[in-house]
Amino acid sequence: MSAITPGMVCGHHHLYSALARGMPPPPRQPTRFREILEQIWWRLDVALDAEMIRWSATLGAVEALQCGTTAIVDHHESPSCIEGSLSIIADACATVGVRTNVAYGVTDRHGPDGARRGLAENERFLRAGGRGMVGVHAAFTCGDDTLADAAGLAAQLGVGVHIHVAEGPDDADAGMRLQTLARDDWHLVHCVYLDRELPGTIAHNPRSNMNNAVGYARPAARPNPIVLGTDGIGADMLEEARLAYARMREDDVLTSPDIVWQWLENGYRLFPEARTDRVTWSYPHADSAWHVAFTPGMRALQVESGDGEVLLRDGRPTRVDLDEVLAKSAEQARRLFAML
C-alpha cells in the first residue's frame, strides 16, 4: 500500500462554472431540469467574457491539482465570447500544469449563426493542433442539421463528439436522434434517460445528477466504457468516486467499490500520460478502492508531472501564485455576478 497514485482524470467538467459558486439566485426558483438550465446555466454562460473564462479556468485547474487531478475533459459554452475561447481555457490550464481535452458546446439556442460560430471554434482549435473533441450541447437544443454537421466535422478531424445525452426527460429522444451518428470515439455525458445502446464512452456525473434531481443513470448496467466526471462541480475525483459508489450501492447492495475504481482507471484511455503523473496523498491507502470508498477528506499533498516537475507542493501550486489566482478570480466573479 502506498500514498502515491497516478494523476486523476476528470472525464467531464465545465471549468467556467468555477466562478458560479455563490452567484445571485435566479428570479424564479427552478422546479425542473429544463428550468435549471434556463434560469441558472444559460443566464450564466451568456454573461461570460474572455477574462472570466481565463480566470475560471485558472482557478478550476488549481483546484483540480489540489485534488490530485492532472487531466480534465472540459465542455465549454460562452455564446458572447466564442472565438478563441477554447485556446483561453487550454492555455490557462497548461500554465497551471493541468492537461486538457476541450470542446465548444454547439447549440441552436442562439440561432444558426451561433451554431456556425460554435462549430468554427471547434474546427479552428482542432486544426491548429489543439487537443479536444467537437462539442455539442445536447440533441434537444440542436436541429438535425447541426447534429449532422458536428458529427461530420468530428469524423473529418479524426476526433469524437463530446455531447450531453439524455440527461433529463427533455432529451429522452437523444438515443433515436444520435443512433446513426454516434461512433466509438464519442464522449456521451450522463445517459440517464438513454433508451438504447449508443457507441462511445459514457461520462457519469453522480453528484450533478443528484443535484438536478434527474434520477440515477445506472452506468454499471451499460456495455460502454464508463468514466467519472464532475459536470463542473470541482474536480475532486476521489470525492466523486465515493459519491458514485454510495449512489450505486443505494441502488444495489451487492455492488463493490472496485467497479467505480475501474471507472477512474478508464480515464487513462483519454489521457494515457496522466498515468505517469505522481500524486502523494495524505492517506496511506490512496491506491485501494476499498479504503478510498470509506475515507472522506483525503488530500493531495504533492503532485509531480511525468517528467519530474513538481506542480503542487504542500497543497499549493508551484507555477502560479495561489493568492493572485484567488484574488483575480474573485474579482471576475464579482464582475459576473454584477451582470447577472
Ligand SMILES: [Zn+2]
Ligand atoms: Zn455537463
